[in-house]
Amino acid sequence: MALIDPVLLKARLGFLAGRFDVDALDECDSTNSELMRRAEHGAPAGTVIVTDRQSAGRGRRGRNWLSAPESSLTFSLLWRFSGPLGRLSGLSLAVGVAVAKALEGLGAQGVCLKWPNDVLLQTGEGHAKLAGILVELAGDRRGTQAIIGIGINLAPPDGDLAQPAAALSQAGHGVADRHVILAAVLSELAGVLETFALEGFAGLKADWQQRNAWQDLPVQILGEGAAPLVGRCLGADEDGALLLETAAGIERIFSGDVSLRRVGSTLGGRSA
Numbered sequence: 001m002a003l004i005d006p007v008l009l010k011a012r013l014g015f016l017a018g019r020f021d022v023d024a025l026d027e028c029d030s031t032n033s034e035l036m037r038r039a040e041h042g043a044p045a046g047t048v049i050v051t052d053r054q055s056a057g058r059g060r061r062g063r064n065w066l067s068a069p070e071s072s073l074t075f076s077l078l079w080r081f082s083g084p085l086g087r088l089s090g091l092s093l094a095v096g097v098a099v100a101k102a103l104e105g106l107g108a109q110g111v112c113l114k115w116p117n118d119v120l121l122q123t124g125e126g127h128a129k130l131a132g133i134l135v136e137l138a139g140d141r142r143g144t145q146a147i148i149g150i151g152i153n154l155a156p157p158d159g160d161l162a163q164p165a166a167a168l169s170q171a172g173h174g175v176a177d178r179h180v181i182l183a184a185v186l187s188e189l190a191g192v193l194e195t196f197a198l199e200g201f202a203g204l205k206a207d208w209q210q211r212n213a214w215q216d217l218p219v220q221i222l223g224e225g226a227a228p229l230v231g232r233c234l235g236a237d238e239d240g241a242l243l244l245e246t247a248a249g250i251e252r253i254f255s256g257d258v259s260l261r262r263v264g265s266t267l268g269g270r271s272a
């Protein structure tokens with residue numbers, strides 16, 4: 001039996017239980033891929049796939065996401081928005097706000113956000129990645145479908161990672177029950193996605209900015225085949241683009257094939 005029991009989860013979700021239809025699997029390739037297949041066959045908005053084990057968990061740009069049954073929470077939520085795909089810029093930042101608020105609500109300390117799709121934990125050593133978000137969008141006749149995939153480290157992951165990883169167990173977090181954590185994230189998502197549908201990222205910008213790991217600090221944008229673009233991180237604009245103050249003026253960086261890093265550090269280094 002899978003580690004998540006949908007009946008227990010429903011009880012935790014309370015009055016929001018009717019908004020979600022949760023299927024808990026022992027294993028799948030990737031909850032995003034599985035949910036995408038189900039969406040193609042007409043799965044309704046609010047469908048959630050949560051799994052103990054992913055054989056091909058994915059991050060951005062085809063990178064791997066490491067997870068293991070006892071130490072991870074990996075799930076995806078299907079949501080639908082009216083209007084074209086272009087209206088959903090900033091959705092992965094909005095999802096980050098929901099994850100951060102949920103973990104904070106459970107008592108986690110030091111949770112912050114890194115543009116565009118990472119949830120970090122600030123530790124004595126600097127910042128390390130606590131959770132990853134992979135939003136995959138597709139337009140259809142009815143509007144835009146979003147597959148929102150979230151991986152949270154409950155305990156530190158095993159394996160070689162290019163950048164430091166963190167876990168909820170290091171966040172002064174007393175609650176280990178994955179039902180409680182999943183219910184908290186889904187509950188925050190229900191509110192955040194409603195705000196996003198009405199106001200776009202503009203309605204969540206202040207919440208994001210307040211948790212921006214490197215607000216006003218020197219950062220660099222790394223892109224393939226281009227010299228690093230260095231500047232001061234001014235946060236995100238109302239469309240979710242990163243604002244970078246450079247010697248040439250303020251640049252807007254759109255989420256694409258670029259990575260944000262602190263100047264002179266790997267992922268986080270020590271905050272100034």
Ligand code: ATP
Nearest residue numbers: 059060063064065066129157161162165258259260
């Ligand atoms: P950026 O998003 O800034 O380009 P990133 O390194 O965070 O950089 P993503 O594509 O967002 O890249 O995330 C995938 C990366 O996350 C992988 O390259 C891997 O290094 C790292 N990673 C994989 N599994 C985990 C995990 N369980 N915890 C923390 N980090 C992980």
Ligand code: BTN
Nearest residue numbers: 030057058059060132133149151
């Ligand atoms: C990233 O940091 O690049 C995003 C990582 C997202 C991982 C989650 S785990 C659940 C869902 N299924 C996947 O294959 N990926 C996302």
